[in-house]
Amino acid sequence: MDMFLASVVKVNQGMTWFDWSIVGAMILLLIGILMYCNRYMQSAADFLAASRCAGRYMLSISRGIAGFAVVNSVATFELFYKAGFASTWWAMLTAPIGLILSLVAWVTYRLRETRCFTLAQFYEVRYSRRFRIGAGMITFISGVVNYGIFPAVSVRFFMFFCRLPQYYQLWGINWDVYAVLLTIAIGMGMFFATCGGQIAIMVTDFVQGVFCNACFIVFILFIFKLGNWDVSGGYVSWEQIEASLIDTHGISQINPFDAGKIKDFNYWYFLIGILGTIYSSGSWQGGMGYAAAAKSPHESKMAGILATWRSLAQGLMIMLFPLALIVIMKHPDFTDLANVITETLAKTENPQLREQGLVPTGLSLIMPNGLLGLFVAVMFAAMLSTDDTYMHSWGSIFIQDVIMPFRKKPFTPKQHIWALRLSVVGVAVFAWLFSYFYRQTEYVFLFFAITGAIVSGAGAAIIGGLYWKKGTTLAAWTSYIVGAGIATTGIVLQQIWNNDRWNIHFGAWLNRTFDLNWSAETLAKFPINGQYVGFIAISCCAVLYVLISLIQHWLLKLPDFNLNKMLHRGEYDTANEHVDRTVKVSWLASRLGITREFTVGDKIIYGAAIAWTIGWFIIFIVYTSLHFINGHWENGFFESGVSRNGWMMLWHSKIYITLILALICTTWFLIGGIFDVIDLFRSLRRINRNRADDGSVIDGQNAGEKNESSKNE
Numbered sequence: 001m002d003m004f005l006a007s008v009v010k011v012n013q014g015m016t017w018f019d020w021s022i023v024g025a026m027i028l029l030l031i032g033i034l035m036y037c038n039r040y041m042q043s044a045a046d047f048l049a050a051s052r053c054a055g056r057y058m059l060s061i062s063r064g065i066a067g068f069a070v071v072n073s074v075a076t077f078e079l080f081y082k083a084g085f086a087s088t089w090w091a092m093l094t095a096p097i098g099l100i101l102s103l104v105a106w107v108t109y110r111l112r113e114t115r116c117f118t119l120a121q122f123y124e125v126r127y128s129r130r131f132r133i134g135a136g137m138i139t140f141i142s143g144v145v146n147y148g149i150f151p152a153v154s155v156r157f158f159m160f161f162c163r164l165p166q167y168y169q170l171w172g173i174n175w176d177v178y179a180v181l182l183t184i185a186i187g188m189g190m191f192f193a194t195c196g197g198q199i200a201i202m203v204t205d206f207v208q209g210v211f212c213n214a215c216f217i218v219f220i221l222f223i224f225k226l227g228n229w230d231v232s233g234g235y236v237s238w239e240q241i242e243a244s245l246i247d248t249h250g251i252s253q254i255n256p257f258d259a260g261k262i263k264d265f266n267y268w269y270f271l272i273g274i275l276g277t278i279y280s281s282g283s284w285q286g287g288m289g290y291a292a293a294a295k296s297p298h299e300s301k302m303a304g305i306l307a308t309w310r311s312l313a314q315g316l317m318i319m320l321f322p323l324a325l326i327v328i329m330k331h332p333d334f335t336d337l338a339n340v341i342t343e344t345l346a347k348t349e350n351p352q353l354r355e356q357g358l359v360p361t362g363l364s365l366i367m368p369n370g371l372l373g374l375f376v377a378v379m380f381a382a383m384l385s386t387d388d389t390y391m392h393s394w395g396s397i398f399i400q401d402v403i404m405p406f407r408k409k410p411f412t413p414k415q416h417i418w419a420l421r422l423s424v425v426g427v428a429v430f431a432w433l434f435s436y437f438y439r440q441t442e443y444v445f446l447f448f449a450i451t452g453a454i455v456s457g458a459g460a461a462i463i464g465g466l467y468w469k470k471g472t473t474l475a476a477w478t479s480y481i482v483g484a485g486i487a488t489t490g491i492v493l494q495q496i497w498n499n500d501r502w503n504i505h506f507g508a509w510l511n512r513t514f515d516l517n518w519s520a521e522t523l524a525k526f527p528i529n530g531q532y533v534g535f536i537a538i539s540c541c542a543v544l545y546v547l548i549s550l551i552q553h554w555l556l557k558l559p560d561f562n563l564n565k566m567l568h569r570g571e572y573d574t575a576n577e578h579v580d581r582t583v584k585v586s587w588l589a590s591r592l593g594i595t596r597e598f599t600v601g602d603k604i605i606y607g608a609a610i611a612w613t614i615g616w617f618i619i620f621i622v623y624t625s626l627h628f629i630n631g632h633w634e635n636g637f638f639e640s641g642v643s644r645n646g647w648m649m650l651w652h653s654k655i656y657i658t659l660i661l662a663l664i665c666t667t668w669f670l671i672g673g674i675f676d677v678i679d680l681f682r683s684l685r686r687i688n689r690n691r692a693d694d695g696s697v698i699d700g701q702n703a704g705e706k707n708e709s710s711k712n713e
Contacts, residue, residue, distance in 0.1 A: 015162055019373030026211070026377045027188075030204050030384070034192055037200035040684045044416045047197030048117045048396055049292035053683040054202060055676030056294075057669055059303035060310045062202045063290045065209035066389040068314055068382045077359040080322040085245075085651050088319060089256030092620040094274050099308070099613040105301040107281040110466040112297040113567040119458065120401035125566055126465040127473040129405050134477065135461070136401025138484050142454035143394040144427055148434030150390065151189075154383040155181040155435070160357035161364045161376065163344070182432055189387025190428040193395070194421040198293055199684070201388050206673055208381035213666045215378045216313035220659060222371060223320040241323065241648075244330040254647045257627055272535045279459040279538050290389075295683070298597035308609045310669055313662035316655065325362045340365060391431075395424035456483030456537035460545035466567075468549070469560040475548035479541035486540065490533035616654075623650065 045051045054062075080088075100106075116122040120139060124132035155178060158164070168175045192200060245254045294300035328334040329341065341362050345354045367375060399419050404411070411419060457480030464471030552558055565572045594603060623642055630641025 015372055015376065016369050019369055019376065022370075022373035023377045023380055026208075026381060030192075030207065033204050033207060034196055034200045037196040037203050040199050040681065041197050041417075043413055044411075044420070045117075046199055046684070047417055047420055048400070050198045050202055050680065051684060051687055052115075052293060053295055053680050053687065054290075054293040054299070055679055056299045056302040056306055057672035058202065058206050058676035058680065059290060059294055059299070060306040061209035061213075061669055061673050062205035062385075063303065064307060064310050064314065065205050065212055065382065065385045066201075066290070068212065068385070077318065077322045077325075080319055081326060081355075081358065085254055085256060085647070088651070088654070089620070090271075090274075092616045094277065095613045096617045097274055097277060099609060101278065101281060105297070105304065106278075107462060107466060108304060109297045109301050110567055111462070112292070112294060112300045113569070115568065117292050118397055118400045119462070120397065122465070123461065123476070124405070126471075126561070127461070127476050131473055131476055132401055133405050135458070135480055136397060136405075138480055139455050139458070140394060140398050140402060142484075142487075143390070143397065144430050145434070145454070147390045147394060147427070148431050148438060150386060150435075151182055151186050151383075151431050152435035152438065154379075154387075155185055156357065157360050157379065158376070161360040161379070163361075163364060166347075179436060182435055185383060186387065186428050186432050186435075188384055189391050190424060192384065192388040193392040193424045197417075197420070198290075198392065199680075201385075201392055202290070202293060203677060203680070205385040205389065206677060208385050210670055210673060212378050212381055213310075213313055213669065215374050216317045217659075217663060217666060218371070218374065219317050219378075220313065220320060220662070222367070223317075223324050240327055240331050240333060244327045254644055254651070255642070272532070276534065276538065279463070279542065280456075281459075281462075296597075298595070302602060302605070305606060305609050306669075308612065309661070309665040312658050312665055316658050316662060320655070321363060322359050324366075325359050328362055328366070329358070337362075337365065391424045391427045395427045396420055398423045398426070454484050454487040455480075456487060456534065457481070457541045457545075458483075459538060460541045464545055464549065466563075469563055470549050470553050470558075471545070471561070472549045472552045472558065474552060475545045478548055479545045482544060483537045483541045486537040487533060619650070623647075 041047055043051070111119075111122060114122050114125060116125065118136075120132045120136035123135050158181065159177065164177050164181075166177060168177050168180075192204060196203075294303065329338045341358070344361050345357055348354045348357060363375065364372070399416075403419070403423075457476070457478075460479040461471075461476040464475065564570055594606060598606070623646075626641045626646075628641065
């Protein structure tokens with residue numbers, strides 16, 4: 001034991017000057033890029049959407065790292081550590097659905113066709129100004145509450161990973177380290193979001209994305225050699241992994257069909273997630289600037305398709321890290337290291353935070369110096385890219401969709417930019433307060449589910465508004481109000497449910513009165529998790545939207561809405577964003593989502609994405625069939641028709657195939673992204689900026705387009 005601990009301490013004394021120099025170099029590089037980008041920020045359109053000049057590779061990489069986030073990494077660590085390979089398995093079912101949504105550019109293509117900067121601006125064009133204001137308020141509240149937990153999780157991650165103390169004595173003051181790091185983290189995101197707007201956010205996120213993709217490969221290779229840190233000098237074998245993924249009750253994290261026995265992250269969680277993916281496409285506005293920044297609807301569509309390849313290394317890394325920790329914490333060969341991790345985490349009182357800290361604490365003990373610095377730099381980049389993107393999005397939504405519709409006199413360009421900046425500062429202040437005072441009681445993904453459900457009415461309003469000419473304003477109002485009401489009720493109940501007074505008085509009264517036989521464990525936590533609350537909300541919203549729209553059309557004889565005008569199609573295509581409509585596309589190509597804009601290269605990328613996704617889906621079907629056809633009941637339990645060796649062979653193969661492709665795609669995206677960055681700055685230098693293109697709507701038409709029309713007349 002002493003020899004092993006000495007080995008760990010010798011290698012892992014913490015961050016050295018070399019590690020911190022890697023992080024410092026990354027920060028200085030990003031600040032330099034920020035200063036350069038700031039000179040191009042000259043209008044509201046620049047601040048909000050980089051004047052719609054972004055190419056596909058830049059969009060895909062930047063949006064990917066913005067969505068990566070420390071909080072999402074921690075959430076995925078929690079998910080995989082709890083559910084094992086079940087999360088990967090159900091992703092194989094979700095992938096074809098995600099591919100189909102990308103192929104047809106479900107919601108995203110039409111939303112970009114509207115040329116609206118924000119979702120609520122689209123609401124004013126499609127429904128009414130009052131609905132824009134109401135939906136903008138709900139979207140803003142949901143967004144900032146959802147974002148409020150991001151800095152908290154990020155800072156705690158760094159505290160766990162860098163093994164920082166709760167308090168630090170300096171200048172005679174006992175500093176709260178958590179509060180200080182919150183201020184630094186949120187301040188950095190605010191600085192980047194306010195200085196250069198979407199231009200700076202997108203370019204710095206691109207640089208961070210390229211850096212992170214390269215580091216992901218390094219981390220993956222390190223995990224494959226994880227056993228080097230064992231005193232025996234051996235390697236972690238697949239036999240050790242298999243043994244670690246089976247608990248004492250025989251529940252396997254290898255066989256995804258055992259996921260039904262796992263609380264919170266069972267197969268119902270994943271199936272509801274699949275439904276939510278379809279319903280909620282485009283409704284979440286955390287990356288609002290990216291949704292509007294594409295140079296054309298087709299570039300936006302291709303960026304979505306490229307995400308299939310861009311995310312390979314990222315997805316593999318955040319799967320392997322918790323897998324390594326499962327082995328360390330559960331296999332007897334690593335008992336000594338597991339004890340060190342357990343003792344370190346015991347200092348944290350909140351059990352939910354202890355679970356969050358498991359993976360970062362373990363990684364900090366097994367990573368050598370140099371790799372420690374790289375990992376901190378990557379997670380810092382992930383935190384910064386998400387913070388500046390979210391602050392920019394929610395701050396912009398507040399000005400564009402809550403403040404501007406009330407103003408009789410429009411902002412001047414300078415006033416508009418400063419209003420947007422001040423709004424970002426306001427979001428930052430709220431995030432600090434929420435992160436500091438909110439008590440987390442659920443897994444991060446479940447918190448996302450319930451806070452996202454506040455805008456569950458958006459799915460019905462967006463899909464109905466973009467694809468159905470009979471959707472009405474009253475139906476959209478109803479879906480938003482009902483969805484927000486259900487989700488808010490769920491959040492409040494979750495916060496009061498674990499209160500001591502609840503357990504002693506109200507909970508006990510319910511138990512006695514209704515003979516519920518609730519256990520102490522049930523009383524300690526709200527029995528319906530965030531995923532189920534979200535499902536209830538979206539189901540009610542969708543049904544109400546359809547019913548109310550049909551009833552109104554039947555009773556009031558309302559006219560159909562002109563979708564072609566809103567989407568700028570045919571005679572309304574004043575910006576010439578669509579290619580020549582005389583170019584023919586075959587019947588099969590059109591069914592696959594291939595439009596006239598596709599080049600030969602686009603079709604190759606498209607076909608490869610289809611082949612990759614469908615290939616794994618076929619494997620999903622084969623394994624599912626074997627599971628049930630060859631399976632049998634024994635002692636009241638269903639024994640899978642696929643052996644554990646069969647499941648392990650599948651996961652083994654998937655990991656190595658993904659690694660090889662990730663190496664290729666990292667180089668490919670680097671080259672394509674560099675060309676897109678060059679093209680972005682070239683476009684920003686020569687573009688003729690329309691000062692009226694600020695997100696305002698006049699007579700149901702975007703102000704920028706109306707201004708152009710009046711000039712032409």
